[in-house]
Amino acid sequence: MNITKKNNLIEIIVFSLFCILTIALSFFHEPWFDELQAWGISKASIYDILFVIPHFEGHPPLWYLLLKPLSALNIFPDTGLKIVNFAFMLPAVWLLIFKSKLPSLVKFLLPFTYFIFYQYSIISRPYCIYCLAMFLIACFYNTKNEHPYRFTSFLALLSLSCTFGMAVACGISIVWIIELFKAKTPLKNKAYISLFILFIFACLVAALVIPDKHNYLFYNSYAKDNIVRCIYSFLILPADALLYDFYNYENNSFQFIDFHYYITPTTNGTLALIQIMFYIGCFLGVILNIFLFCFFKKTKNLLLFIIPYILFIISGLYYISPHHVGLLTVLLISLFWIVYSQNDINLSGEFKKLLVLFTVLTIGIQIYWSIFAAIHEIKYDYYPTKAQYNYIKQNNLDKYKLMSDWLEQGPFIVNKKTHKVYIGEYNY
Numbered sequence: 316m317n318i319t320k321k322n323n324l325i326e327i328i329v330f331s332l333f334c335i336l337t338i339a340l341s342f343f344h345e346p347w348f349d350e351l352q353a354w355g356i357s358k359a360s361i362y363d364i365l366f367v368i369p370h371f372e373g374h375p376p377l378w379y380l381l382l383k384p385l386s387a388l389n390i391f392p393d394t395g396l397k398i399v400n401f402a403f404m405l406p407a408v409w410l411l412i413f414k415s416k417l418p419s420l421v422k423f424l425l426p427f428t429y430f431i432f433y434q435y436s437i438i439s440r441p442y443c444i445y446c447l448a449m450f451l452i453a454c455f456y457n458t459k460n461e462h463p464y465r466f467t468s469f470l471a472l473l474s475l476s477c478t479f480g481m482a483v484a485c486g487i488s489i490v491w492i493i494e495l496f497k498a499k500t501p502l503k504n505k506a507y508i509s510l511f512i513l514f515i516f517a518c519l520v521a522a523l524v525i526p527d528k529h530n531y532l533f534y535n536s537y538a539k540d541n542i543v544r545c546i547y548s549f550l551i552l553p554a555d556a557l558l559y560d561f562y563n564y565e566n567n568s569f570q571f572i573d574f575h576y577y578i579t580p581t582t583n584g585t586l587a588l589i590q591i592m593f594y595i596g597c598f599l600g601v602i603l604n605i606f607l608f609c610f611f612k613k614t615k616n617l618l619l620f621i622i623p624y625i626l627f628i629i630s631g632l633y634y635i636s637p638h639h640v641g642l643l644t645v646l647l648i649s650l651f652w653i654v655y656s657q658n659d660i661n662l663s664g665e666f667k668k669l670l671v672l673f674t675v676l677t678i679g680i681q682i683y684w685s686i687f688a689a690i691h692e693i694k695y696d697y698y699p700t701k702a703q704y705n706y707i708k709q710n711n712l713d714k715y716k717l718m719s720d721w722l723e724q725g726p727f728i729v730n731k732k733t734h735k736v737y738i739g740e741y742n743y
Contacts, residue, residue, distance in 0.1 A: 330412050333426045337436045340689055341397050344437050347698035354392040357382035370527040375520050377475040378441035396439035403443035404436045410450040416656040421674060428681035430641025433688045445480045448473035449645050453652035463509040474517050478524060479642045482630040486623030542574035548631045550600030556643035558680045561596040563637055606673060613662060614654045
């Protein structure tokens with residue numbers, strides 16, 4: 316027992332530090348409209364949460380159902396959101412620190428990278444469910460054939476987290492089926508039975524989130540160039556998930572600009588910088604994709620990488636926001652975790668150096684983002700939620716029903732030739 320405690324001392328210190336830092340920083344976080352909207356939805360009827368709202372929100376109903384008991388008790392929204400979020404993120408990080416087979420220094424630093432530490436631990440959204448489900452899948456991947464029902468329950472949880480989770484769960488299931496076929500596993504095996512049950516379950520969940528025709532994504536103001544969207548998803552997104560930040564550059568304006576403007580010289584300084592950032596992102600994305608392809612090929616896990624990865628990216632073609640980018644980061648961490656838990660990694664000297672460089676760059680940049688985000692969280696209001704709440708209370712407005720709406724940033728610009736709508740102030 317003493318030996319175990321001594322061996323786990325560093326893990327205990329790292330996990331305790333993560334808990335202290337995230338809980339402390341959470342006191343400075345003002346929930347933004349998406350967080351509070353989920354809390355408001357949790358007050359709706361069970362019927363609406365299950366069968367109506369998901370068609371407009373795009374999320375499976377699990378997150379709202381988890382919030383419902385606390386919102387029914389009239390707990391302060393900020394507190395209720397954080398309780399549920401930590402209930403998923405703390406176990407997820409515990410698994411990463413104590414159970415992953417990743418190199419020690421890597422698994423001790425990963426909890427403090429931007430997406431795990433800030434985006435999914437401080438900001439309370441259903442992606443905390445995704446993180447826990449992915450790490451459970453990584454932890455128990457090698458025993459999936461011995462305990463198929465347990466493993467498919469993790470895939471089901473992943474499907475209930477968000478639409479990206481559904482895509483990844485589908486990809487992992489396909490890889491599993493291919494492995495079963497290669498091993499000539501009899502169809503009556505319980506692995507096939509569990510996968511069939513999962514398929515029925517996933518179809519039901521997918522039916523719940525089919526977008527309604529009045530979903531805001533179908534408005535003209537969200538028209539996007541398909542070429543730009545494809546280039547971003549297949550090339551720049553992997554870079555953004557690891558060490559780049561093109562999506563947030565100039566307030567997401569890139570997605571409202573036609574591809575034509577990326578290949579046409581311009582005198583507009585802002586647009587010229589966006590073009591430069593776009594091509595740098597493409598270059599980084601190509602390099603990273605080649606590196607990831609080679610790594611998983613060398614470790615004989617190419618299908619495990621390609622299928623979930625491609626399905627994730629295809630999901631992003633339909634709709635993706637900055638807070639979705641880190642879901643790809645979590646997917647890649649989980650895939651590396653699975654690879655390292657299978658065998659000793661036998662890589663050539665040069666490739667090992669590349670892997671070390673890749674790891675140092677990614678973790679170093681993301682920890683810098685975490686520090687930067689934490690400083691801003693402490694110094695500034697993330698969202699004027701508390702100020703609005705205090706204003707309503709001080710002026711006795713809480714007895715009224717108040718309606719709020721999203722405010723678009725910047726004027727709309729309509730291209731006269733394409734009739735597409737853009738946001739920003741560019742001279743085309």
